[in-house]
Amino acid sequence: MSLHPRIEAVTDRIRRRSTYPRRAYLEVIDASLSAGPRRTRLSCGNLAHAFAASGPTDKGRLRADVAPNLGIITAYNDMLSAHQPFQTYPDIVRQVARELGATAQVAGGVPAMCDGVTQGRPGMELSLFSRDVIAQATAIALSHDMFDAALYLGVCDKIVPGLLIGALAFGHLPAVFVPAGPMTPGIPNREKAAVRERYAAGEATGEELLEAESASYHSAGTCTFYGTANSNQTLLEAMGLQLPGSSFVNPDTPLRQVLTRAAAERALHITALGQDYRPIGQLVDERAIVNAIAALMATGGSTNHTIHWVAVARAAGIVLSWDDIDEISQTVPLLAHVYPNGEADVNRFAAAGGTQFVFRELLDAGLMHDIPTIVAGGMRAYCDQPRVVDGRLGYAPGVASSADDTVLRPVSNAFESQGGLRLLRGNLGRALIKVSAVKPEYRRIHAPAVVVDDPRSLNTLHAAGALPHDFVAVVRYQGPKANGMPELHSLAPLLGLLQNQGRRVALVTDGRLSGASGKIPAAIHITPEAAAGGPLARLREGDMILLDAQAGILEAQVDAQEWKLRTLAPNTTRPSHNLGRNLFAFSRAFVSPADEGALSISCGPPSPEHGWEEVDAEYELGHDAQAAAAPHEAKDA
Incomplete structure (x- = not known):
């Protein structure tokens, strides 16, 4: 099947826009590869420190420098149900490596906080920034230059994007992501x-x-709704970075165990020491990024990825925009109904055909690229179902049709003709809305604003009977600069209750919502945020707001001249300093806008002296590379 023309056009636009940063990124990978295996550059003292605690067999192999050494980056902790199963993975990986004449070491651990525990709590203000800390911790772990490939043990919200950004910083290393599976x-x-x-x-x-x-x-395992954690797993498979069909296999099952062993085996087979070298930095190109977004839209995945995958793309020298995401969403139909978009959990999604069914439908319809992956066979291999065969991992063809069309449907009979997310534009800035989780009759609202700077104020107003019958709750000063952009899922029960009573309500915010949020129309991630002088700070109580998800409109219906003359309302909330928030003041001060990935770290290759922005703009107008570079050459002269 030929590629859908709009998917092809978006991919080409991203490729052209990313020409310079992508080239710079690949040059770094090439330089690392030409220098040879990393351990050969270590001094005797360096190497002795690195294997001092190893046993005789491992020590001998590390001294000889002819067998691959796997680095394990783990987000294990036993408070997170999704990450508790990782406790035993390093022993499994080491055993597999020894059986194959190789070695494996835990290179380092990364923090893994649970958004479910911190919802509505001060700790949530650290959540988004934890992604960048995880990326930095991954880089620290890999900085010892001891490894020929890496295994990444992580599942949940910010953990996978952070691991992925860190892995791309070491783009010359092959990378295999290893999930733990959902709870029953x-x-x-x-x-x-x-x-x-x-x-x-x-x-x-x-x-x-x-x-x-x-x-x-x-129990142990990922939460079963289709939020950010489980969306992570779908996107990793869509990019070909973890084994086919490995996302939604429950912990402590025979299939889960053989998948973990097979992941270690595969990582050993794709190092530069063998004949099938597959570095992550070459695998993750603009086609892989488009695949991830297409899979996100087809499955109605988490809105958080409109931030995270912009950041991931930049880590690989690729410039992804919300406009690209919106166009993909308008092209790719919605094929899955999994909570919060439907009644089913991810176990029912997997039983109905899962990612294998979705990927085959997208490939056959030209809505996904068939790209190189960590396994042979490209993306078509991800249409097959994993099985245990004589104690080892095998594959069988995926289901020919959905086993439950209330959960999963083909492109020819999609739940909706467009994907799960929509970009909103208007005089309040740019925002995203998850339309797949909102019934069509609730996707448009025209109502007065109730403006608060503290989300807890809404509950107080409700308790006092002070909320209008219909209203748009505007919760501002919740962006990355203001307070780290916490999720506001704690508002969902109240707003859901009011909607159940027949009232028309919506949420407008520069903060985030949980991947589990739905039901209520919510314009989120508004950019520019209020703390950066964004239009939300011009809003006043009672202003009429139009939110139209179908038309992509978000605007305050205020006289244009009055709007222009309004001053910016200050943030009325008192900053919190507990639970470590003060340690992230630097992150809040220098974080990029949400539509640029909300990055508080430098991500991707360094910019040239004059930057890429002007060049990118000229690429958008269709100029070739020489024409785009000419003004900069003249300026340099």
Whole structure:
């Protein structure tokens, strides 16, 4: 099947826009490769430190420098259910490496915080910045130059994007991402959400709420809704960076165990010491990025990735924009209904055909690139179903048709003709909305603004009976510069309750929402944010707001001259200094806007003296590289 013309056009636009940074990035990889295996550059003292704690067999192989050495980057901790299974993975990887005449070492650990624990708490203000800390910690772990490939053990929200950014900083190394799988089903997500709403209405006790939450989050493994963590897994497979079909296999099962062993084997086979070298920096190109976004849209994945994958792309020298994401979303149909977009959890999604079905549909429709991956066979290999065959990993063809068309459908009978997200534009800036989680009748609202700077104020206003019947809750000063851009999922029960009562409500914010959020129309990630002088700071209580997800409009309906003359309202919330927030003052001061990845670190190759921005603009107008470079050459002269 030939590539869909709009997917081809978006990919080409990204490629041209990224010409200079991508070239600079690949030059770094080429330079690292030409220098040969990394350990050969270590002095005797360096090397002795690196294998001092190893056993005799491993020490002998590391001294000889002829066998590959795997670096393991782990986000293990036993508070996160999704990461608890990683406790045993390093021993499995070391065993596999020894059986194959190689070695493996835990290179380092990275922090892994749980957004489910910090929702509505001060700790949530550290969540987004933890991604960049994880990237830096990954770089520190790999900086010893001891490794020929790396395995990345991580699943959840900021952890996978952080690991991926860190891995791309060492783009000459092959990389295999290793998931842990989702927990088995608990109570239905809708039932849990209903208890939350009853609690918000004062109709359920705290004990009832805790019982419901505990029945939902009940064992080791990823939370079963299709939020950021599980979206991470789909996107990694769409980019060909973890084994086919490995995302949604439950922990502590025979298939999970053989997948973990096979991941270690594959990492050993694709190093520069063999004949099938596959460095991550060459695999992750503009086609892989487009694949990730197409898969995100087809499955109705998390809005957080409109920030994270912009940052990931930049780490590989690729310039991805929200306009690209929006165009892909308008091209790729919605093929999955998984909570919060539907009733099913990820276990039912996998049973219905899972990522294998989605990828085959996208490939056959020309909506996904068939690209090189960590395995032979390209993306077509990701249409096959993993199996245990004589104690080892094998594959069988994926299902020919969906096993449950309430959960998964083909392109010819999609749930919607467009994907899960939409870009909104207007005099309030640019924002994203997750349309796949909102019923069509709620996708347009015209109502007065209720403006707050502290999300907890909405609950106070509700308790006092001070909220209008219909309104748009404007929660500003929640962007990355203001307070680290926390998720505002704690507002979902209240707003969901009011919508259930027949009231028309919506959320407009420069903050984020959880990947589990849905039901309520929410314009999020507004850029520029209020703390950067964005238009949200011009809003006043009672201003009429139009949010139209179908038309892509977000605007305050205020006289243009009055709007222009308005002063910016100051942030009325007092800054918090507890739970380590003060340690991230530098990050808040220098973070980039949400549509540029909300990066608080330098990401990707260094810019040339005059920058890429002017050149990129000329590429957008269709000029070739020589014409674009000419003004800069004259300026240099």
